[in-house]
Amino acid sequence: MTSLFSRFSPLLFIALAGVLGLVAVALAVSGLALPAYVLGGLALLGQVLALIGLLRERRLVVEVTAMLKRLKAGDLEARVARIEGSSPIELLAWEANDVIDFADAFVREATASLEAVSRQVYYRRVITTGMPGAYRRGADAINAATDAMQHKIKNFAAARGTFEQNTAHVVSDLATVTLEIGAAARQIGAAAGSTTERTAAAVAASGEARSNLETVAAATEQLNASIAEISHQIHRTAEIAHEAKRETTEANVRTQVLIKSAERVRQVVALIKEVADHTNLIALNATIEAARAGEAGRGFAVVANEVKNLAGQSARAADEITGHVTEIEGGVGAVSGAIKAASDVITAMDEAAGSIASAMEEQSAATKEIARSVEQALASATTVAGNMDGVQRATGETQKSATGLSQSSADLETHSGRLSGSVGAFLDELKKVI
Amino acid sequence: MTVDRSLTGRERFFESSDVIVTKTDLKGRITYANRTFLNIANLDVRHALNAPHSLIRHPDMPRCVFWLLWETIQAGKEIFAYVLNRAVNGDHYWVFAHVTPSFGEQGEIIGYHSNRRVPRREPIDTVIKPIYAELLAVENSHANRKDGMHAAVVALTEKLKSAKVSYDEFIFSI
Ligand SMILES: Cc1cc2nc3c(=O)[nH]c(=O)nc-3n(C[C@H](O)[C@H](O)[C@H](O)COP(=O)(O)O)c2cc1C
Numbered sequence: 001m002t003s004l005f006s007r008f009s010p011l012l013f014i015a016l017a018g019v020l021g022l023v024a025v026a027l028a029v030s031g032l033a034l035p036a037y038v039l040g041g042l043a044l045l046g047q048v049l050a051l052i053g054l055l056r057e058r059r060l061v062v063e064v065t066a067m068l069k070r071l072k073a074g075d076l077e078a079r080v081a082r083i084e085g086s087s088p089i090e091l092l093a094w095e096a097n098d099v100i101d102f103a104d105a106f107v108r109e110a111t112a113s114l115e116a117v118s119r120q121v122y123y124r125r126v127i128t129t130g131m132p133g134a135y136r137r138g139a140d141a142i143n144a145a146t147d148a149m150q151h152k153i154k155n156f157a158a159a160r161g162t163f164e165q166n167t168a169h170v171v172s173d174l175a176t177v178t179l180e181i182g183a184a185a186r187q188i189g190a191a192a193g194s195t196t197e198r199t200a201a202a203v204a205a206s207g208e209a210r211s212n213l214e215t216v217a218a219a220t221e222q223l224n225a226s227i228a229e230i231s232h233q234i235h236r237t238a239e240i241a242h243e244a245k246r247e248t249t250e251a252n253v254r255t256q257v258l259i260k261s262a263e264r265v266r267q268v269v270a271l272i273k274e275v276a277d278h279t280n281l282i283a284l285n286a287t288i289e290a291a292r293a294g295e296a297g298r299g300f301a302v303v304a305n306e307v308k309n310l311a312g313q314s315a316r317a318a319d320e321i322t323g324h325v326t327e328i329e330g331g332v333g334a335v336s337g338a339i340k341a342a343s344d345v346i347t348a349m350d351e352a353a354g355s356i357a358s359a360m361e362e363q364s365a366a367t368k369e370i371a372r373s374v375e376q377a378l379a380s381a382t383t384v385a386g387n388m389d390g391v392q393r394a395t396g397e398t399q400k401s402a403t404g405l406s407q408s409s410a411d412l413e414t415h416s417g418r419l420s421g422s423v424g425a426f427l428d429e430l431k432k433v434i
Numbered sequence: 435m436t437v438d439r440s441l442t443g444r445e446r447f448f449e450s451s452d453v454i455v456t457k458t459d460l461k462g463r464i465t466y467a468n469r470t471f472l473n474i475a476n477l478d479v480r481h482a483l484n485a486p487h488s489l490i491r492h493p494d495m496p497r498c499v500f501w502l503l504w505e506t507i508q509a510g511k512e513i514f515a516y517v518l519n520r521a522v523n524g525d526h527y528w529v530f531a532h533v534t535p536s537f538g539e540q541g542e543i544i545g546y547h548s549n550r551r552v553p554r555r556e557p558i559d560t561v562i563k564p565i566y567a568e569l570l571a572v573e574n575s576h577a578n579r580k581d582g583m584h585a586a587v588v589a590l591t592e593k594l595k596s597a598k599v600s601y602d603e604f605i606f607s608i
Contacts, residue, residue, distance in 0.1 A: 094469055
């Protein structure tokens with residue numbers, strides 16, 4: 001039955017029934033009743049068959065219409081599954097199925113490919129094999145878009161990778177640096193604090209040192225003055241000593257002359273005494289002679305006597321002189337000894353003065369040295385004090401900036417923490433994208 | 435109905451402009467087949483409709499491939515596979531099959547759909563045939579069908595793992 005309908009169109013049955021009907025009418029008119037009935041019956045059968053065929057075709061039309069309606073509503077599952085012949089209507093139904101198959105295939109492909117892209121899977125392309133016309137062009141466009149996206153995403157992913165690496169480095173470096181800066185700031189602060197204390201102590205110490213040095217300088221100056229005075233006096237003493245020595249030498253020379261003169265006097269006196277003694281002897285002789293001569297000799301005796309007296313007086317005078325000379329000699333000796341002792345004292349004094357003078361000179365040089373050193377020390381102390389002022393100021397500023405730095409590093413820490421957080425969040429977002 | 439498993443060794447081909455289309459219910463019974471399918475499988479509509487899809491199963495196909503197919507589509511996902519089919523007259527033909535679930539208004543799976551295109555020949559000869567032969571051998575080395583199939587699934591999984599690709603990537607890479 002089915003194969004019958006799939007082979008013969010209802011139109012054939014209608015045509016056949018028509019012809020049979022006409023022939024049946026003709027037979028009936030001719031009075032041939034029996035054949036007319038038979039043909040009429042056959043015509044009726046043909047009509048029934050035609051009706052059945054038409055109803056089958058109508059069913060297909062209804063089915064195709066219903067399918068197209070579902071298709072219109074976007075239901076791509078609709079098909080006319082049971083098509084058993086190849087009548088024009090059945091071929092129409094097959095074509096309708098094919099149309100939906102292509103639409104269905106395109107939608108499945110496009111959906112799957114785009115879903116894959118949304119999952120960042122780029123190898124899932126729209127399969128274009130067997131895809132005709134506009135579908136093919138649409139599919140090509142989708143694939144080209146996926147290509148472009150894949151390319152961009154690849155580049156972007158590479159860039160993101162680099163970015164991630166770099167930011168990871170930067171962020172960790174930043175964190176390290178921040179910590180280091182913080183630590184450094186604290187160290188600087190502490191150092192500046194203790195520097196301030198030490199500087200204050202140093203300033204105080206240098207002030208004290210300066211006043212001490214000033215005292216020393218004043219004392220040294222005084223000492224210098226005393227040394228100069230002593231030196232001056234020693235020079236004076238030396239001069240006097242030299243003068244005295246010269247004078248004692250002169251006195252000595254004079255004493256020698258005196259001793260020689262006294263010696264001479266003694267010799268002269270001895271000569272006088274000899275002469276007086278001799279004269280006395282002669283006068284004695286003359287007296288004797290005069291006595292012998294008597295009166296004539298008396299006058300002579302008187303003169304001789306006179307001469308004797310005179311000679312006696314001369315001898316006594318000579319003795320007296322000798323006594324004086326001895327006395328003088330004794331005095332001169334004492335004087336000479338005194339002079340010698342004085343000279344010795346002076347020499348000793350001179351030597352002492354010389355060594356004192358050289359000691360003083362040394363002392364003076366040393367003192368001058370001290371004075372110079374003290375002066376230098378004082379200058380240094382002044383410089384130190386000045387520098388300490390600077391140091392103190394600088395330290396104050398350092399401490400201030402260390403506090404600032406500490407604050408900044410704390411800020412930096414917060415910021416780098418935030419940076420790290422937002423970079424992380426950013427990367428997380430990026431990873432969601434790619 | 436007795437199952438005819440005889441093979442002719444003849445290979446059938448279809449036009450690359452054609453797509454073999456079938457739809458099935460949730461159990462894999464054919465609910466729609468297009469003319470290309472009927473032609474190549476040598477079937478008529480009456481025999482195709484309501485028949486299980488294994489109607490055209492080829493004995494050289496490893497069972498584990500169908501297991502993977504069903505696992506995938508029942509999870510609501512698509513799968514691609516190179517499939518060797520057997521026309522009911524005993525001829526055979528290769529397809530590049532794309533099997534997908536069909537979804538209802540609420541997103542529920544209401545059936546399955548398969549589009550098969552003309553496959554590229556080269557990967558079939560160089561990659562698919564040797565792998566399928568290997569998997570089939572694994573399956574046949576077990577007395578129990580199920581054990582054999584599981585062993586083959588494990589073998590396939592290991593192969594993919596050592597190549598560091600997913601099944602999908604593998605299919606698209608060949
Ligand atoms: C939509 C759809 C299409 C399928 N197409 C085929 C096919 O072309 N060839 C095939 O052998 N199995 C196909 N299957 C898988 C079969 O349902 C079945 O699992 C397979 O033939 C293995 O059969 P068996 O378990 O009886 O060995 C298809 C399944 C679905 C859901």
